[in-house]
Amino acid sequence: MKLEVINASCGYGKSTVVKNISMNVESGEILCLLGPNGVGKTTFFKTILGFLKLQSGNILLDGQDINNWPKKKLAESIGYVPQAHTPPFPFSVIDVIIMGRTAHIGMFESPSKKDKEIAEEAMNTLNIAYLKDKIYTEISGGERQMVLIARALTQQPKILVMDEPTSNLDFGNQVKVLEEINKLAKKGLGIIMTSHFPDHAFLCCTKVALMQKNNVFTIGTVDEVVTEENLKMAYGVDVKITSAINNKGEKVKSCVPMIN
Amino acid sequence: MQIFKKSSENFKQADKNLLLMLKSNNHIITILVILSFIIFFISFTVGRYGIPFDQLSNIFLSKLLGLRKSWPDTVETVLFSVRLPRVLAAMIIGAALSLSGATYQGLFKNPMVSPDILGASAGAGFGASIAILLSFNIIETQIFAFVFGMGAVMLTYILSTIIGRNNNAILVLVLTGMVVSTLFSSFISMTKYVADPNSKLPAITFWLMGGLSSINSKDVLILAITVFLGAVPLYLIRWKLNVLSFGEEEAKALGIDTFKIRILVIFCSTLMTAVSVSLSGMIGWVGLIIPHFARMLVGPNYKVLIPTSILLGSAYLLMVDDIARSLFSIEIPLGILTSLIGAPFFIFMLLKGKRGWI
Numbered sequence: 001m002k003l004e005v006i007n008a009s010c011g012y013g014k015s016t017v018v019k020n021i022s023m024n025v026e027s028g029e030i031l032c033l034l035g036p037n038g039v040g041k042t043t044f045f046k047t048i049l050g051f052l053k054l055q056s057g058n059i060l061l062d063g064q065d066i067n068n069w070p071k072k073k074l075a076e077s078i079g080y081v082p083q084a085h086t087p088p089f090p091f092s093v094i095d096v097i098i099m100g101r102t103a104h105i106g107m108f109e110s111p112s113k114k115d116k117e118i119a120e121e122a123m124n125t126l127n128i129a130y131l132k133d134k135i136y137t138e139i140s141g142g143e144r145q146m147v148l149i150a151r152a153l154t155q156q157p158k159i160l161v162m163d164e165p166t167s168n169l170d171f172g173n174q175v176k177v178l179e180e181i182n183k184l185a186k187k188g189l190g191i192i193m194t195s196h197f198p199d200h201a202f203l204c205c206t207k208v209a210l211m212q213k214n215n216v217f218t219i220g221t222v223d224e225v226v227t228e229e230n231l232k233m234a235y236g237v238d239v240k241i242t243s244a245i246n247n248k249g250e251k252v253k254s255c256v257p258m259i260n
Numbered sequence: 261m262q263i264f265k266k267s268s269e270n271f272k273q274a275d276k277n278l279l280l281m282l283k284s285n286n287h288i289i290t291i292l293v294i295l296s297f298i299i300f301f302i303s304f305t306v307g308r309y310g311i312p313f314d315q316l317s318n319i320f321l322s323k324l325l326g327l328r329k330s331w332p333d334t335v336e337t338v339l340f341s342v343r344l345p346r347v348l349a350a351m352i353i354g355a356a357l358s359l360s361g362a363t364y365q366g367l368f369k370n371p372m373v374s375p376d377i378l379g380a381s382a383g384a385g386f387g388a389s390i391a392i393l394l395s396f397n398i399i400e401t402q403i404f405a406f407v408f409g410m411g412a413v414m415l416t417y418i419l420s421t422i423i424g425r426n427n428n429a430i431l432v433l434v435l436t437g438m439v440v441s442t443l444f445s446s447f448i449s450m451t452k453y454v455a456d457p458n459s460k461l462p463a464i465t466f467w468l469m470g471g472l473s474s475i476n477s478k479d480v481l482i483l484a485i486t487v488f489l490g491a492v493p494l495y496l497i498r499w500k501l502n503v504l505s506f507g508e509e510e511a512k513a514l515g516i517d518t519f520k521i522r523i524l525v526i527f528c529s530t531l532m533t534a535v536s537v538s539l540s541g542m543i544g545w546v547g548l549i550i551p552h553f554a555r556m557l558v559g560p561n562y563k564v565l566i567p568t569s570i571l572l573g574s575a576y577l578l579m580v581d582d583i584a585r586s587l588f589s590i591e592i593p594l595g596i597l598t599s600l601i602g603a604p605f606f607i608f609m610l611l612k613g614k615r616g617w618i
Contacts, residue, residue, distance in 0.1 A: 051509050075515030082513075087506050088369050089560035099503045103515025110499040110563055155514065 001158035008057035010047035032201040035211035075103035079157030084144040100154030122153040142173030162193035292571040354577025360529035361547025366505040374547040375533040378437040382444035383412025384537035389451040402538040409534030470541035470595025490532035501562040545602025
């Protein structure tokens with residue numbers, strides 16, 4: 001499956017936040033959206049997910065315009081992993097994950113045994129089966145993020161949209177989440193995610209889109225986009241890019257900010 | 261040592277199983293059904309005209325088996341023309357208020373919300389006050405209460421869409437609801453101010469305090485049909501309410517048309533609230549505390565929360581109404597009693613401090 005965004009302009013009401021963005025993501029690819037605060041990453045995401053109306057341009061899924069798709073049809077193709085948060089009611093983890101089946105069941109139906117099996121399968125994929133009967137509001141932030149990813153997998157989408165999947169997580173959990181994201185892409189999901197860490201782009205992304213103020217938009221491979229000059233322009237800080245050799249003998253790049 | 265550890269682990273496991281069994285939601289629902297039946301039968305015996313339990317069961321059995329009547333006419337009148345409609349009304353209104361409370365709380369993803377939040381109760385109260393002021397009969401009063409209750413909610417909804425323009429829809433809706441409620445409360449005060457202090461003012465005040473003493477079987481029929489119409493759609497979409505309680509955007513991303521569901525939930529809940537308020541006056545707190553209590557018993561999953569709220573709400577209001585009509589020689593207004601019980605209970609729950617409430 002291929003998600004294409006063509007000359008999209010997005011914003012709230014009449015004010016436009018981002019203009020003329022074009023990009024595409026295919027199955028198996030991970031696109032990382034980088035950019036400073038307030039540049040319109042969230043606005044762009046909300047538009048892809050259909051929360052905001054597209055002001056101009058097109059968003060296509062396998063060549064079909066999704067502009068007027070009903071929510072249910074959209075949810076069958078695009079899954080959303082929001083930032084981990086605390087809901088007001090203490091649902092059990094399995095109840096939360098089964099909610100991923102919403103798009104697949106009728107208006108007046110409740111999930112069936114088969115839906116429960118799909119939810120359990122998603123938990124096994126992410127190795128979080130042990131959380132099944134825990135209370136969602138009482139588990140840790142890292143676990144909650146995993147539960148939300150499991151919920152999106154239960155939805156069985158082709159494209160996964162992740163809003164800062166590593167925010168509010170400790171170092172270990174950040175790496176674990178990135179590992180899972182890599183595995184999901186290998187299984188054939190197309191993934192779009194935002195991040196505040198250019199390093200994360202080096203760790204798992206096949207493509208990077210850098211959004212800057214005044215509608216400067218750069219898209220390309222990680223090595224093309226995440227450069228010292230681009231980061232300086234986007235974030236206004238001096239950065240050096242270094243590299244290390246991993247266990248497989250591959251070169252892994254990393255950004256080191258320069259503090260005077 | 262090893263053996264000891266193992267046996268203690270086994271013991272723990274058994275303990276856990278027992279706990280799980282007791283906590284099993286089906287058991288809780290069964291217990292609640294039995295409890296409701298017990299309260300239902302007891303309700304016929306209490307009141308100014310006491311009917312002993314053996315006579316009551318005798319009458320019920322005779323009616324059921326079609327036997328000859330062997331009891332005085334007074335008993336028959338008290339049971340079937342006075343107590344039966346009142347018992348049924350208490351149960352239906354209790355169920356309606358707690359069901360709409362439970363669904364409102366999920367819709368606004370806020371456990372502090374109850375059916376009157378969008379102005380339904382204040383609007384209905386104002387409608388009834390005007391009707392009493394203009395000396396309308398009971399049916400006209402009910403229609404007025406209903407129309408104004410619905411009108412207040414529609415006003416809230418229209419204002420909030422104009423103000424909010426789709427941003428932060430829920431917050432704007434709740435805030436507008438508070439404003440509209442306050443507005444209608446002032447209107448109520450105004451009608452009280454201009455009412456004749458010798459006849460109309462006591463009538464309005466008494467009606468606002470809430471009570472079921474003037475309920476007749478025709479009222480019960482109207483109530484039953486309307487509440488049924490409001491409750492069935494809510495019962496059918498009960499699982500979807502879970503998803504809705506995670507917020508508008510997540511629900512949309514999971515494939516729910518939040519706009520349609522929101523309209524449906526608000527319409528059904530308001531319908532039930534308005535018809536209840538129009539018959540019984542202002543009965544507060546039921547819609548707020550019963551869903552909480554139900555959630556403590558069976559958890560937040562609406563699949564079981566909704567039946568539990570209905571059962572608990574009907575049993576609770578019936579019990580409070582029994583107390584209202586039997587505690588003293590004159591009847592205590594129901595609304596006063598529900599507040600007297602509700603407010604301390606609510607503070608108790610706040611003190612117990614569930615996270616994420618405020």
